[in-house]
Amino acid sequence: DAGVIQSPRHEVTEMGQEVTLRCKPISGHDYLFWYRQTMMRGLELLIYFNNNVPIDDSGMPEDRFSAKMPNASFSTLKIQPSEPRDSAVYFCAIRSGELSSYNEQFFGPGTRLTVL
């Protein structure tokens, strides 16, 4: 999980509540990615940023999902209002020229979200 800190690690909330997931890259990077992982759908790309600018958000499932990257050291994924079907593990990943010269993506430990 080198290179990325995610918080919280676990989140349990009730349907209809707002949820904010946080990602803090600790290494230099040019791309930041948000993924969602479920048993049924596997690992899906939600959105990615290049130099803090959103490039492709076509994977964001609904308007209830939004992501921001106000600076190179911080990104958030917000779900408002949350629904039980949003329950999943959400990963943040970076592409870092400092850590690897290839197209490797470095994943954080993930946030396990449960919506009751």
Added chain:
Amino acid sequence: QQQVKQSPQSLIVQKGGISIINCAYENTAFDYFPWYQQFPGKGPALLIAIRPDVSEKKEGRFTISFNKSAKQFSLHIMDSQPGDSATYFCAVLGPGAGSYQLTFGKGTKLSVIP
């Protein structure tokens, strides 16, 4: 449309045996083919990757075989060990030059039994 098809979904191998996981893709514009390994409670981590200009890449006990004409690539784990028990994902990068978007297969859960 599923851009990457991975099989099998699960695999049980005896210690010392060979584990083989396969992936097939559709778009010939993909130009980077990695395999990621994920342990429970952790994020995926790059295991090994190959570019389409070579047919095989080996790193230790792990080998990728790549068949460009068939649009298939596979991961071979030689002398499988219990510590290799994890979920393995193939992925493709692209399409298009300058794309850093990875599309993952559905994953294969490997169990290596002593």
